[in-house]
Structures are given as structure tokens and as C-alpha cells.
Amino acid sequence: MENLGLSTLLLHHPYTPPAGFAAVQAPAYRASTVFFDSVADLRNHDWKENAGYSYGLHGNPASFMLEQRIASLEGGRYCTLYPSGLAAIAQVLLSLLKSGDAIAIPDNSYGPTLRLAQGELAKFGVQVQIYDPMHPDDLAQKMNVQTRLVWLEAPGSISMEFPPLDALLSHCHARGVTTVLDNTWGAGLAIQAFTLGVDICVHALTKYPSGGADLLMGSVTTQRQDLHLRIKQGRMHLGTGVASEDIAAVLKGLASLELRYAAQDQSARRLARFLAEQGPILELLHPALQHSKSSADSHANWRRICGATPASSSGNNAQGTGAGDAHARAAGIFSVRFQPQYTQDQIDRFCENLRLFKLGYSWGGPISLVLPYQMEKEARLDKEAWQEDRGRLVRFAIGLENSVDLEQDLAQALAKL
Ligand SMILES: *Cc1c(COP(=O)(O)O)cnc(C)c1O
Numbered sequence: 533m534e535n536l537g538l539s540t541l542l543l544h545h546p547y548t549p550p551a552g553f554a555a556v557q558a559p560a561y562r563a564s565t566v567f568f569d570s571v572a573d574l575r576n577h578d579w580k581e582n583a584g585y586s587y588g589l590h591g592n593p594a595s596f597m598l599e600q601r602i603a604s605l606e607g608g609r610y611c612t613l614y615p616s617g618l619a620a621i622a623q624v625l626l627s628l629l630k631s632g633d634a635i636a637i638p639d640n641s642y643g644p645t646l647r648l649a650q651g652e653l654a655k656f657g658v659q660v661q662i663y664d665p666m667h668p669d670d671l672a673q674k675m676n677v678q679t680r681l682v683w684l685e686a687p688g689s690i691s692m693e694f695p696p697l698d699a700l701l702s703h704c705h706a707r708g709v710t711t712v713l714d715n716t717w718g719a720g721l722a723i724q725a726f727t728l729g730v731d732i733c734v735h736a737l738t739k740y741p742s743g744g745a746d747l748l749m750g751s752v753t754t755q756r757q758d759l760h761l762r763i764k765q766g767r768m769h770l771g772t773g774v775a776s777e778d779i780a781a782v783l784k785g786l787a788s789l790e791l792r793y794a795a796q797d798q799s800a801r802r803l804a805r806f807l808a809e810q811g812p813i814l815e816l817l818h819p820a821l822q823h824s825k826s827s828a829d830s831h832a833n834w835r836r837i838c839g840a841t842p843a844s845s846s847g848n849n850a851q852g853t854g855a856g857d858a859h860a861r862a863a864g865i866f867s868v869r870f871q872p873q874y875t876q877d878q879i880d881r882f883c884e885n886l887r888l889f890k891l892g893y894s895w896g897g898p899i900s901l902v903l904p905y906q907m908e909k910e911a912r913l914d915k916e917a918w919q920e921d922r923g924r925l926v927r928f929a930i931g932l933e934n935s936v937d938l939e940q941d942l943a944q945a946l947a948k949l
Contacts, residue, residue, distance in 0.1 A: 560776035561592035589773040605720035608753035610760035617736025620750030627766030631657035634678040638665035639913040640688025665695035685714040692817035694830040722861035743785040745897025747778040796864030799935040814923040818866035864930035869923035879924045885945040895929030
């Protein structure tokens with residue numbers, strides 16, 4: 533191969549750098565095409581094991597690395613990545629359901645999950661059974677022989693109701709129905725999903741693992757090879773790939789995941805306690821803090837599922853300050869209901885009057901966020917938690933700011949109410 537033209541020489545240059553460059557962070561591997569050493573390699577490539585590379589869409593060294601780290605984080609064995617949390621959810625639904633099947637979805641689930649099921653899935657003949665996750669008997673009643681998948685989420689990301697996952701799972705296990713937990717809130721830290729008996733975890737890596745509010749990604753993790761292979765094959769059929777730079781960014785985010793989760797949790801509990809004592813606040817909705825009678829079940833479920841130690845199990849735990857509760861983790865996100873006399877307009881102004889809290893979707897990022905919700909528009913079952921006249925709901929996602937500054941911001945906006 534002498535006398536190559538310059539373009540050819542630049543592309544087929546004989547120099548290769550020495551192996552053994554090792555750095556703290558994995559690089560972004562950008563590729564559609566990847567080379568095979570021989571035709572035999574090309575023909576024998578097996579997609580089931582990550583034994584080699586075939587095409588950029590199906591993985592590169594950094595994506596395999598991230599999949600393994602997410603699997604370890606969640607306590608699973610197999611993981612696949614997706615370009616968003618919602619794409620991960622869609623993959624599970626499309627890979628595991630067929631026409632004539634039914635899926636049970638909690639009434640407080642992440643909205644787009646339900647809309648996907650009621651939209652696209654219903655079009656393909658999949659029935660949707662909406663259940664109240666706070667009442668396992670309701671799930672038991674709504675499941676039938678067609679129910680193939682039970683969706684779980686803890687807590688509901690607006691209502692903050694923390695369901696008895698253990699009781700819901702035992703109904704599913706009794707019927708042999710596959711279970712999926714949207715584990716975005718727990719982030720692989722607060723809930724030991726596979727120990728509880730969940731089959732599949734989906735996780736919006738967009739939130740805590742990224743930590744930057746600057747990218748979208750999702751994962752599907754399981755301990756079951758059969759489910760993994762169905763999902764992984766389905767991913768190849770749909771052609772969903774993940775950007776290389778985003779993979780490198782999430783690998784970097786994982787390094788501080790546990791510290792950020794703990795810091796945001798602590799700051800959120802502090803601010804939630806502060807808000808609970810303010811006159812305009814009717815009710816605090818934070819699973820780690822029992823404020824009113826109506827959140828007692830959520831709090832008890834959170835304590836049991838997330839492993840609060842018995843130290844604070846008895847007595848008046850109205851502010852959730854017991855030592856035992858500090859051992860159990862929670863995401864830095866909570867909602868409040870305002871006293872019913874405040875109009876939606878007043879609540880909207882309150883949100884706009886906040887200076888450090890920005891109006892925006894998502895959580896787990898560095899900047900604190902606030903969102904006013906119109907509960908009657910979110911309601912899917914006719915139950916008390918969704919009724920507007922119980923007071924208007926605002927959700928706070930706590931970032932990494934100094935929590936004293938955040939408290940002052942809340943105080944000044946409340947004063948203007
Ligand atoms: C954000 C979120 C998702 C979806 O993740 P995207 O990356 O935004 O698509 C799914 N479930 C929950 C609970 C979420 O908070």
C-alpha cells in the first residue's frame with residue numbers, strides 16, 4: 533500500500549497510538565460504522581452478549597460501561613440505554629405487550645406513560661387498567677387474565693403518594709404478572725427494587741444520574757435474561773440510539789450521584805419542614821415527612837420500603853425528624869397544598885415571584901424548580917387526593933443551591949401572597 537493518494541493516506545494511515553491510555557473519565561465514542569477484523573467476525577457477531585461491536589446504534593465501549601454501572605446501581609444484571617426516560621418506558625411497553633393484553637397503571641403515574649398506553653397502545657388493542665396504588669385491593673380487583681404487565685411508581689411524582697409496593701407486588705407475584713417499576717425517584721438509591729421482587733426497573737437518567745439538567749437519557753434494567761433479550765432485541769428493531777457525548781456526561785454524573793442525592797434530600801426535607809409551618813400551607817406532601825393524617829399511609833410505606841430504622845417508629849413523628857428516618861433516603865422533591873382560600877391566580881403569582889426557583893419541568897438538576905399543578909386536570913380516578921377544593925398544589929424540586937437562600941426565597945414569595 534505504497535504511493536497512496538493523500539486522502540487515502542490520511543484515512544488509512546499506518547500509525548496507531550500506543551495502547552494503555554487510561555484516564556478518570558471515559559471518552560465519547562462517536563460511530564455509526566465500526567470495523568470488523570474479518571468476515572468471520574462480521575458473520576459471527578452475536579448481539580445477545582456485549583462480546584463485540586457491530587454498529588454504532590447497538591453500543592460502544594462507553595455505552596456498555598454505562599449499562600453495567602446502571603445495572604450495578606439498581607442491583608440488576610442487564611441494562612439497555614435509551615435516548616430519554618420516556619423512550620425507555622415505550623420500549624418496555626412495546627416489547628412486552630401485544631394485542632389483547634392489558635396493562636395496569638397507577639392513577640398517579642408519570643403522565644406520559646399513561647398517555648402512551650391510552651394512545652398508541654390502545655390503538656394496537658392493548659387495554660389499560662387504571663388502579664389506585666394506595667389500595668392494593670383495587671389492583672387485585674382490576675387485574676384479569678389479560679393483565680400481562682403491572683406498572684409501579686413510587687411515589688407518584690405530583691401527588692407524592694408512596695404506595696405499599698410490597699403488597700402490590702405480592703398480588704402480582706400471586707398471578708405471575710410481570711412488574712415494572714419506574715425507579716426515577718429512587719434513582720437506584722432509595723428503593724432496593726429487585727430485592728422487593730420487581731422484574732424490571734426503568735429510570736430516567738435525565739434526572740439524578742445526569743444531574744446537569746442538560747441531557748435526556750433512560751435505562752431499562754432487569755435481573756432476568758429472558759426479559760432483557762426481548763427488550764434488547766426490540767430496541768434494535770426500533771432503532772433508538774443514545775448520543776455519545778451524553779453517555780460520557782452521565783458516566784461523569786454517576787461519580788457524584790450518591791452525594792448529590794443525599795444533599796438534595798437533606799435540603800428538600802429542611803425546606804419542606806419550613807413550608808409546613810407557614811400559614812398559607814394546608815398540607816405538605818413528602819413521603820419522608822408525615823404532616824397530615826392523609827399522608828400517614830404514604831409515610832409508613834416509605835419508612836418500610838426505603839428502610840427507615842425503627843428508632844423513630846413510635847410517638848409523634850409529625851415532622852419526620854426521628855433519627856430512624858434519616859437513614860432512609862428520598863429524592864429532593866415534594867409538593868404542598870395551599871389553604872383553599874387561595875385562588876389559582878394567587879398561586880401562579882407566588883410561583884412567578886420566586887427568584888431562585890425557576891418554572892420548569894424535571895428534577896435532580898442543579899437549579900431548583902417550581903411547578904403549579906391543576907389537580908383536576910391530572911385526575912384519573914375520582915378520589916380525594918385529586919380534588920382541587922382541597923387546596924391548590926405546587927411541586928418543588930430542590931437543586932444544589934444553599935438551602936438558606938432557598939428558604940429566604942420561599943419566605944419572600946409567601947410574604948407577597
Ligand atoms: C422525567 C421522568 C420520566 C421521563 O424521562 P425523560 O427523560 O424526561 O423522558 C419518566 N418517569 C419519571 C418518574 C420522570 O420523572
